């Protein structure tokens with residue numbers, strides 16, 4: 001899909017990958033609503049851009065009423081929403097996670113996407129098309145050392161993106177699914193700086209797994225995938241190789257991941 005002249009909503013656009021995607025979409029000629037829990041950060045992400053081309057809004061994008069209001073406002077002020085970046089995410093939970101951590105991770109990393117699709121798909125079917133961009137994670141293809149709620153909800157986000165593509169692809173709805181490893185954003189930086197040893201170790205595991213990319217590089221890859229209407233967006237190309245190995249010999253892949261888990265446990269002194 002060409003972004004020139006289209007209207008996009010980017011959730012979690014107050015910083016990191018979302019802010020970079022919002023700026024890249026603006027550069028490509030789109031009009032953009034940036035939505036984030038933190039309205040001031042959403043505003044900062046589009047500072048200096050003409051209000052006719054960009055709106056910032058604060059609110060919880062996992063809340064259906066809030067989300068409906070955002071979509072309605074974007075359509076009134078910018079035009080029909082053609083592309084939705086379901087990017088807001090939470091890296092919550094260590095180990096098995098608590099009930100609250102699961103609830104938050106499920107709500108933001110998965111159900112927010114379902115709620116957005118429920119609101120947008122009928123409009124897109126009527127208009128003959130639309131584009132849903134999921135920010136999942138390499139953890140959604142390859143699991144994650146550390147947080148069960150994060151790994152599992154990211155798998156679910158990939159699954160939902162696949163389902164959308166399978167179900168509506170023939171009716172003009174396109175889907176891309178971004179699955180990066182480490183990206184230099186607050187999610188990783190806050191983890192590295194955390195006083196909680198488990199959290200900082202989880203962040204160090206991410207940064208040690210491969211290159212830590214800049215959000216702008218990830219946004220560029222995502223926009224290229226949208227232009228080509230390609231589903232899987234892998235800014236770290238080795239993820240494809242790991243994914244192939246997983247598909248070829250699941251047990252061998254699991255044994256390799258267990259070795260990595262053991263190294264992490266040894267580093268943490270918990271083995």
Ligand SMILES: NC(=O)c1ccc[n+]([C@@H]2O[C@H](COP(=O)([O-])OP(=O)(O)OC[C@H]3O[C@@H](n4cnc5c(N)ncnc54)[C@H](O)[C@@H]3O)[C@@H](O)[C@H]2O)c1
Nearest residue numbers: 012014016017036037060061088089137182183185186187
């Ligand atoms: N940074 C990485 O290494 C990495 C790797 C793989 C995937 N991801 C994914 O990328 C996405 C963006 O994360 P990031 O790395 O840019 O981190 P980030 O913390 O900089 O950005 C996440 C943004 O989402 C917002 N947000 C969280 N919950 C929200 C809610 N309910 N409603 C509205 N906004 C909400 C936060 O306020 C924040 O601005 C996430 O889905 C994350 O899981 C990040």
